[in-house]
Amino acid sequence: MDPQALDQLREIVGDEYISTRKDVLLSYSSSASTGYDSQMPAAVVRPASTQEVSEIVKVANKFKIPVIPRSGGSSLQGEVIPSPESLVIDLLRLEEIKLYKDLRSVTVGAGVTFGALDKFLKVHDLWVPVSPESALVCTVAGNVAVNGAGPGSSRYGCVGELVLGLEVVLPDGRVINTGSEANPHAPGPFLRYAFGPDLTGLFIGSLGSLGIITKVSIKTFRRMHHFYYDTYGFPDMPSVERFLIELKQNEVHPLFASIYEGRILQFFMDMLGEEYGIPKHQWPPLTVSMTLGRMRDDLLQSDIRMVKKICEEIDGHVIGISELPRGEWEDRMRVFVRSSYVHGWHWRILYHHQTPANWHKSVDAIWEIMDKHGLLGHTAGFLSGHSSYNFYPHLYFFPDDPEEEQKVRAAHKELSRLLLKSGAVPFKLSQYWTDGLAEMKPYLELIRIIKDRLDPNGIMHPEVLPIPEE
Ligand SMILES: Cc1cc2nc3c(=O)[nH]c(=O)nc-3n(C[C@H](O)[C@H](O)[C@H](O)COP(=O)(O)OP(=O)(O)OC[C@H]3O[C@@H](n4cnc5c(N)ncnc54)[C@H](O)[C@@H]3O)c2cc1C
Numbered sequence: 195m196d197p198q199a200l201d202q203l204r205e206i207v208g209d210e211y212i213s214t215r216k217d218v219l220l221s222y223s224s225s226a227s228t229g230y231d232s233q234m235p236a237a238v239v240r241p242a243s244t245q246e247v248s249e250i251v252k253v254a255n256k257f258k259i260p261v262i263p264r265s266g267g268s269s270l271q272g273e274v275i276p277s278p279e280s281l282v283i284d285l286l287r288l289e290e291i292k293l294y295k296d297l298r299s300v301t302v303g304a305g306v307t308f309g310a311l312d313k314f315l316k317v318h319d320l321w322v323p324v325s326p327e328s329a330l331v332c333t334v335a336g337n338v339a340v341n342g343a344g345p346g347s348s349r350y351g352c353v354g355e356l357v358l359g360l361e362v363v364l365p366d367g368r369v370i371n372t373g374s375e376a377n378p379h380a381p382g383p384f385l386r387y388a389f390g391p392d393l394t395g396l397f398i399g400s401l402g403s404l405g406i407i408t409k410v411s412i413k414t415f416r417r418m419h420h421f422y423y424d425t426y427g428f429p430d431m432p433s434v435e436r437f438l439i440e441l442k443q444n445e446v447h448p449l450f451a452s453i454y455e456g457r458i459l460q461f462f463m464d465m466l467g468e469e470y471g472i473p474k475h476q477w478p479p480l481t482v483s484m485t486l487g488r489m490r491d492d493l494l495q496s497d498i499r500m501v502k503k504i505c506e507e508i509d510g511h512v513i514g515i516s517e518l519p520r521g522e523w524e525d526r527m528r529v530f531v532r533s534s535y536v537h538g539w540h541w542r543i544l545y546h547h548q549t550p551a552n553w554h555k556s557v558d559a560i561w562e563i564m565d566k567h568g569l570l571g572h573t574a575g576f577l578s579g580h581s582s583y584n585f586y587p588h589l590y591f592f593p594d595d596p597e598e599e600q601k602v603r604a605a606h607k608e609l610s611r612l613l614l615k616s617g618a619v620p621f622k623l624s625q626y627w628t629d630g631l632a633e634m635k636p637y638l639e640l641i642r643i644i645k646d647r648l649d650p651n652g653i654m655h656p657e658v659l660p661i662p663e664e
Pocket residue numbers: 225226262263264265266267268269270273274285304325326327328331332333334335336337338339340341342343344345401402403405406407408531532655658
C-alpha cells in the first residue's frame with residue numbers, strides 16, 4: 195500500500211489502531227466461513243467513530259484502495275475475506291448503545307453484537323426479538339449488511355424488517371441518516387419510510403458494497419415471558435407444508451418453527467441428543483419443532499389449542515417432546531451450530547428462501563445433488579416471515595481432501611442453479627448464484643448503475659456482489 199496513504203490513515207486513527215504486521219493481518223485473512231481460501235489484506239484500521247470512518251474512506255478514495263468493512267467476521271459465505279491489496283476497516287470499536295424507550299427503538303454502533311445488545315436491553319425488560327445463531331459474535335450492523343435472520347424470524351421476519359434507519363458512510367466519505375432521523379430535529383428513530391424511497395433498504399443486504407453502516411436504529415419490544423415448546427409429527431411433505439401455511443393463515447405466529455426430515459433429525463440426535471437432554475424417539479418422516487411465545491398467557495393457551503387442532507386436522511400428531519425446541523430457543527445465542535464447529539465439520543452453505551409450499555423442492559434439490567455427487571450433507575431451516583422459509587443446506591467435505599472440496603464447490607454451483615429454477619431466492623447474495631442470475635439482467639444492471647454512481651472509483655468491497663461489470 196502507498197506509504198503516503200498509510201501515513202494519512204495513521205494520522206486519523208493513531209499508531210495503535212493501524213497495522214500492516216503479518217501476524218495481525220493473518221487474523222483478518224479468514225472468517226467463520228469454512229471452505230474459502232484465506233487471503234491477507236494490505237492493512238487494517240480500527241476507527242473509533244463515524245468521523246474516523248468517513249476520513250478513512252476519503253483517503254481510500256484518493257489512493258483508490260479497495261476497502262472491506264468487517265465487524266464480527268462470522269459470515270459463512272466468504273463475504274468478509276479481503277483481497278491482497280485491500281484495506282480492512284474493523285468496526286468493532288463503534289460500541290455505543292442509545293435507548294429511546296418511548297420510541298420503542300434503540301440505536302447501536304457498528305461494533306455492537308446481538309449478545310451485548312440483549313444484555314443491555316434485558317435490564318429494561320426489552321429485547322430485539324430476532325437474532326442470528328451467531329449472536330455472541332455477530333454484530334447487528336453486520337447482520338443488517340447481510341440481511342440476516344434467525345430465531346424469532348418465524349414471527350417477525352428477517353432482521354431487516356425491524357430496522358428503522360441507518361447511519362451510513364457513503365463510498366465518497368459523506369455521512370447520511372435514513373428513516374425519520376434524516377431529519378436532524380427528529381427525537382430519535384421512530385419511522386423508516388419517511389422521505390421518499392426507502393434508502394434504508396438500499397443498504398440492507400448490500401454486503402458493504404454501497405457504504406459502511408456505522409449505526410443501526412432498530413425496533414425494541416417488551417420481552418416475552420410466556421413460552422410453550424413442542425414437537426409435531428407428520429407422515430409426508432404435503433401435510434407438513436400445509437401445517438405451516440395453515441398456522442400463519444390462522445394468525446398463529448410461532449417465534450421459531452423448523453421442519454426436520456426424520457433421517458436428518460436422527461443424524462443430529464446421534465451427535466447432540468444426549469448433550470441437549472433430548473429423549474430418544476422413533477422420529478416420524480417429518481417433525482416440526484416449535485417455540486410459541488406470547489406477552490399474555492391466555493393468548494399463549496389459545497395458540498397452543500389452535501396448533502394442536504390444525505396439526506390433527508392434517509394427519510399430524512403432537513409428539514410431546516419439548517426439549518428439542520426449548521434447546522433451540524433458550525440456547526439460541528450459542529445454539530446447535532456451535533456444535534458443528536466442536537465436531538470439526540467443514541462445509542459450504544447455500545442459504546436461500548423458499549415458500550413453505552415449495553419446501554419439498556429445496557429438499558429434493560439438495561438430495562439430488564448429494565446423491566449425484568456422492569456427498570454428505572443436510573438440509574435445515576426455519577419459517578422466516580410472512581410466507582417464507584429460510585433454508586441452509588450444507589455440503590460437507592474433509593479439509594484434508596482438496597479434491598473432495600473442489601467437488602463440493604462445483605456441486606454447490608449446480609445446486610444454486612437448481613434452486614433458482616425451483617423458485618427459490620437467495621437469502622444472502624454470494625458468488626455461487628452468479629450463473630443462475632443471468633435471467634435477471636435488468637435487475638442486476640440497476641444495482642450496477644447505483645453502485646457505479648455511488649462509488650465511481652469502485653473502492654467499496656468491489657467484488658462481493660455477484661453483479662456483472664458493464
Ligand atoms: C455459528 C454461526 C451461526 C450463524 N447463524 C446465523 C443465523 O442464524 N442467521 C444469520 O443471518 N447468519 C448466521 N450466521 C452467519 C453470520 O453470523 C452472519 O452473516 C452475520 O450477520 C455476519 O455479521 P458479522 O458482524 O460477523 O459480519 P462480518 O462477517 O464481519 O461481515 C459480513 C458482511 O457484511 C459486511 N459488513 C460487516 N459490517 C458492516 C458494516 N458495518 N457496514 C457495511 N457492511 C458491513 C462485510 O463486508 C461482509 O460483506 C452464523 C454464523 C456462524 C458462525
